[in-house]
Amino acid sequence: MNDYPTWFVQEAPGSHGPAIVRLFEDGAQKFVLARELLDAMERAQMMSAELWKTEVMENMPELATFDFMELFKMLDKKDMQEIEFVRTPIRRTKHRVIFIPYHAGGYIxxxxxxxxxxxxxxxxxxxxxxxxxxxxxxxxxxxxxxxxxxxxxxxxxxxxxxxxxxxxxxxxxxxxxxxxxxxxxxxxxxxxxxxxxxxxxxxxxxxxxxxxxxxxxxxxxxxxxxxxxxxxxxxxxxxxxxxxxxxxxxxxxxxxxxxxxxxxxxxxxxxxxxxxxxxxCHRCRDAAAAKKEQTEKELEEKKGEGSNCQKEDDQVETLEKKLAAIDPNSETVAET
Ligand SMILES: [Zn+2]
Ligand SMILES: [Zn+2]
Structure with a gap:
């Protein structure tokens, strides 16, 4: 077996190695499988693995996921640096998603x-x-x-x-x-x-x-x-x-x-x-509307201050561009 773990092979329990975890990407979203993360932490014999197992993961469903950004709050910096995240975009054909191997066997x-x-x-x-x-x-x-x-x-x-x-x-x-x-x-x-x-x-x-x-x-x-x-x-x-x-x-x-x-x-x-x-989607629409309102407010404030320097004029211009770019159907708006 080569030294880079293949996800098709079930790791023997108790085996040691580097902490490698797939970072799934689906559109703007990035996330990891909680269980895969824990297994990787254990494999790498990371100090926080035990705590993670008993406190974070205990009542979690097997296929629970964590948003990547959440992990920065949940794990300390040293742990985050020790884990190697492998970018894994979710791929699809017209009517089908490509099956994703599950780290403990089977597909998801x-x-x-x-x-x-x-x-x-x-x-x-x-x-x-x-x-x-x-x-x-x-x-x-x-x-x-x-x-x-x-x-x-x-x-x-x-x-x-x-x-x-x-x-x-x-x-x-x-x-x-x-x-x-x-x-x-x-x-x-x-x-x-x-x-x-x-x-x-x-x-x-x-x-x-x-x-x-x-x-x-x-x-x-x-x-x-x-x-x-x-x-x-x-x-x-x-x-x-x-x-x-x-x-x-x-x-x-x-x-x-x-x-x-x-x-x-x-x-x-x-x-x-x-x-x-x-x-x-009503949620995307609401998010876009809220963002538009916020940007309009900022713009009003900037204009109200009666700027006479170039820097502030630039800011107004940037805000106007931002406002024009808000698309009610855009997902990226909703994500922010
Ligand atoms: Zn219904
Ligand atoms: Zn939506």
Missing amino acids: IPAVDLLMELIHDTISVRKILQDVTEDKLSIICDILLNCFTTEEVKDLRFVKLTQVEKMKKDVLTQLQERVPDAFLKHKQEVYRVGLQGFTLKDLQNELERLGLVKTFPFIVEDYSEFVFEWTELEKKEEVLRTCDMHDALELCQRYALLSRHMELVDFLHYSGACSRLKMK
Whole structure:
């Protein structure tokens, strides 16, 4: 075995070595697995490991995480310097996250990706939301929401792959049992887009034809324009294709579904997924508004002081630029 630990190999208990910990990066967020950190501290025979084990970690769930910035408050400087943090960006393909090896064996994925997979599966693969009545829709939402309030997943950033498979099966069984007609009924296929592409009107017609307006009465007016603009921006070819229509339809349904459940929007927000998923998020909006107000206040104060030196004029200019740059949908604003 080489001297650099590979994460695919389970370390023998009681083995010694340097403290190496993965520093996960997901968008603007940086965090470590608490258990992996503790194991690394023990492996390196760090003095604080025992204390950490009994006082910090005792009642923590196995997959608990710490924000990287928090660690600076929790560990002393010497310990922080002794630990080698290995940058580990979380990577994704279009509909999937790349599995992350768990240091004690098996794999994990971010809980936010489990939610997105479940939604993708419900919306695009099984097309369950076509022409659904309000009471059935509530049940479907309930089934999805319940997954994320169980003890194994609640407030956690990661889920074990074994748990993921179990939850997916669970959702499927529940859909079959609780909304059997929505699950089994014949589904409309998305039409094949011609060589000339499709327009906003075509997307709106498709929402209507697939019975999605019956499920979500406001889906056309609330989401179709925004989603169409986004689809135009993201398209990979000259014209919009069938796969773009699929994406646009999924996005409209995802917005409509999530807008019913602020808990899920909050969950995505605290996972730092808002800008990546093009979420319309009330928390990001509030954070941006608060920041705007703050900057405006600073600007007023600076202007009110009646500056006559270049340095202060520069400050005013910087603040004005800052103000112009605040984007209500930007995640970085919310993080500050
Ligand atoms: Zn709700
Ligand atoms: Zn947000």
